Amino acid sequence: MAAKLFPLPANKGDRARRKLLMAALEKFAAKxxxxxxxxxxxxxxxxxxxxxxxxxxxKKKLYIALLEGIGGHLREVFAASAGEMLxxxxxxxxxxxxxxxxxQQMMRxxxxxxxxxGDFDKVRQIMIHEQTAPSDCYPILxxxxxxxxxxxxxxxxxxxxxxxxxxxxxxxxxxxxxxxAISFTWARPTIVRRLGVRQLDDSxxxxxxxxxxxxxxxxxxxxxxxxx
Amino acid sequence: MAAKLFPLPANKGDRARRKLLMAALEKFAAKxxxxxxxxxxxxxxxxxxxxxxxxxxxKKKLYIALLEGIGGHLREVFAASAGEMLxxxxxxxxxxxxxxxxxQQMMRxxxxxxxxxGDFDKVRQIMIHEQTAPSDCYPILxxxxxxxxxxxxxxxxxxxxxxxxxxxxxxxxxxxxxxxAISFTWARPTIVRRLGVRQLDDSxxxxxxxxxxxxxxxxxxxxxxxxx
DNA sequence: AATAAAATCAATCGATCGTTTGACTTTTCG
DNA sequence: CGAAAAGTCAAACGATCGATTGATTTTATT
Numbered sequence: 001m002a003a004k005l006f007p008l009p010a011n012k013g014d015r016a017r018r019k020l021l022m023a024a025l026e027k028f029a030a031k032x033x034x035x036x037x038x039x040x041x042x043x044x045x046x047x048x049x050x051x052x053x054x055x056x057x058x059k060k061k062l063y064i065a066l067l068e069g070i071g072g073h074l075r076e077v078f079a080a081s082a083g084e085m086l087x088x089x090x091x092x093x094x095x096x097x098x099x100x101x102x103x104q105q106m107m108r109x110x111x112x113x114x115x116x117x118g119d120f121d122k123v124r125q126i127m128i129h130e131q132t133a134p135s136d137c138y139p140i141l142x143x144x145x146x147x148x149x150x151x152x153x154x155x156x157x158x159x160x161x162x163x164x165x166x167x168x169x170x171x172x173x174x175x176x177x178x179x180x181a182i183s184f185t186w187a188r189p190t191i192v193r194r195l196g197v198r199q200l201d202d203s204x205x206x207x208x209x210x211x212x213x214x215x216x217x218x219x220x221x222x223x224x225x226x227x228x
Numbered sequence: 229m230a231a232k233l234f235p236l237p238a239n240k241g242d243r244a245r246r247k248l249l250m251a252a253l254e255k256f257a258a259k260x261x262x263x264x265x266x267x268x269x270x271x272x273x274x275x276x277x278x279x280x281x282x283x284x285x286x287k288k289k290l291y292i293a294l295l296e297g298i299g300g301h302l303r304e305v306f307a308a309s310a311g312e313m314l315x316x317x318x319x320x321x322x323x324x325x326x327x328x329x330x331x332q333q334m335m336r337x338x339x340x341x342x343x344x345x346g347d348f349d350k351v352r353q354i355m356i357h358e359q360t361a362p363s364d365c366y367p368i369l370x371x372x373x374x375x376x377x378x379x380x381x382x383x384x385x386x387x388x389x390x391x392x393x394x395x396x397x398x399x400x401x402x403x404x405x406x407x408x409a410i411s412f413t414w415a416r417p418t419i420v421r422r423l424g425v426r427q428l429d430d431s432x433x434x435x436x437x438x439x440x441x442x443x444x445x446x447x448x449x450x451x452x453x454x455x456x
Numbered sequence: 457a458a459t460a461a462a463a464t465c466a467a468t469c470g471a472t473c474g475t476t477t478g479a480c481t482t483t484t485c486g
Numbered sequence: 487c488g489a490a491a492a493g494t495c496a497a498a499c500g501a502t503c504g505a506t507t508g509a510t511t512t513t514a515t516t
Contacts, residue, residue: 035262176408183407
């Protein structure tokens with residue numbers, strides 16, 4: 001289930017390819033595409049500078065290969081976490097109450113991703129870089145990852161509130177709800193300082209999950225009822 | 229009220245300083261600190277490369293001067309938009325119902341900032357860059373701008389829900405609510421594509437404001453009441 | 457073992473980076 | 487007016503960038 005970001009290959013050349021991809025993930029995440037040099041990437045991979053041109057053709061093509069690997073990997077994670085629910089959603093056999101818990105499930109998966117360590121730290125950084133300063137490679141992430149997720153979330157929200165998933169208002173609301181979860185990643189320096197901690201831990205994860213669940217519940221189950 | 233980001237100076241030297249700051253705002257926003265070169269900044273300002281060292285000492289110090297100017301300017305904007313409410317909040321004479329509309333007011337100000345064109349586009353980009361890939365200059369923005377705003381918002385939320393503004397759960401909830409508004413800036417490429425539009429317009433602003441108002445209302449007025 | 461293919465490497469290319477220098481022009485002020 | 491101060495500018499510095507070359511070593515195949 002928990003597949004590696006890039007599987008361990010047998011041949012020697014593919015092993016060097018993988019080492020370069022992992023080093024590129026680390027360096028691009030830490031400093032962004034422009035500021036990460038192919039020399040430090042090659043050094044971190046234990047390879048020569050020329051190996052990048054040899055295996056990928058150019059720095060840009062190495063980056064593209066990395067983005068495609070990330071997209072495929074994250075799709076797998078979501079399929080493993082909420083696969084059968086999303087399948088029923090795509091099949092059209094999902095009722096309102098199920099949609100609400102589906103929204104909460106997707107939110108929990110997203111929040112959980114933000115608390116995974118290791119390579120996920122770097123994957124998040126890369127995605128943030130591409131969101132906030134999109135390169136011409138952004139469509140790779142959008143089409144391969146962001147759009148499928150966003151559309152599904154919007155459809156769940158539409159079912160939960162009895163609305164039309166094509167309406168701009170519904171899409172905007174879905175985006176705002178998403179923003180709640182993502183804010184703990186993209187503005188992590190700020191929330192960490194505000195809490196006065198060194199880093200977020202499992203107790204924070206629990207609090208965030210609980211409050212997001214509560215928000216989803218209120219927004220889906222109490223709307224169009226005059227607030228008392 | 230609507231003060232310029234950097235006031236127009238009289239002397240010749242200060243005018244060159246301002247031209248450099250405005251050009252730096254544009255270039256740092258567009259490409260980030262590392263990728264923006266002092267040559268293109270000087271060119272855009274109609275100045276020589278050496279003028280940056282002459283007026284600011286170095287590229288880094290130019291950036292610091294820019295961040296300080298941004299922080300001061302945004303504080304003015306918020307003071308002009310919600311000054312008396314925030315003053316009453318700081319004075320401690322704010323009741324629950326007022327706190328709810330205060331939250332909505334702050335949210336509307338933040339959302340509105342995201343729809344202002346001109347230099348605000350660039351200010352947002354700079355702040356996003358510093359949030360997602362903090363440089364050693366990040367504390368300038370945090371202490372001078374983010375923390376005062378975040379603390380006030382948290383205190384409003386605590387009053388509105390009858391909670392303790394020091395509790396981590398309250399700080400985390402305030403952050404999540406903030407995230408709803410900011411998501412339209414930091415993930416703008418995604419929401420624009422999802423809507424299938426070229427850019428967000430006033431009708432989107434209206435929809436976003438309405439739905440955020442609704443969320444604030446639900447979260448502050450319907451909580452701890454068993455959902456129907 | 458011999459040959460071809462794949463992989464690795466040091467060295468180098470032209471371009472651009474931030475910074476510095478020193479001469480030059482403009483402004484300021486007694 | 488004339489000297490000092492402030493501002494401007496082209497040129498050059500060493501460093502680093504992405505990319506390329508051509509030789510060398512390692513692996514795979516017959």
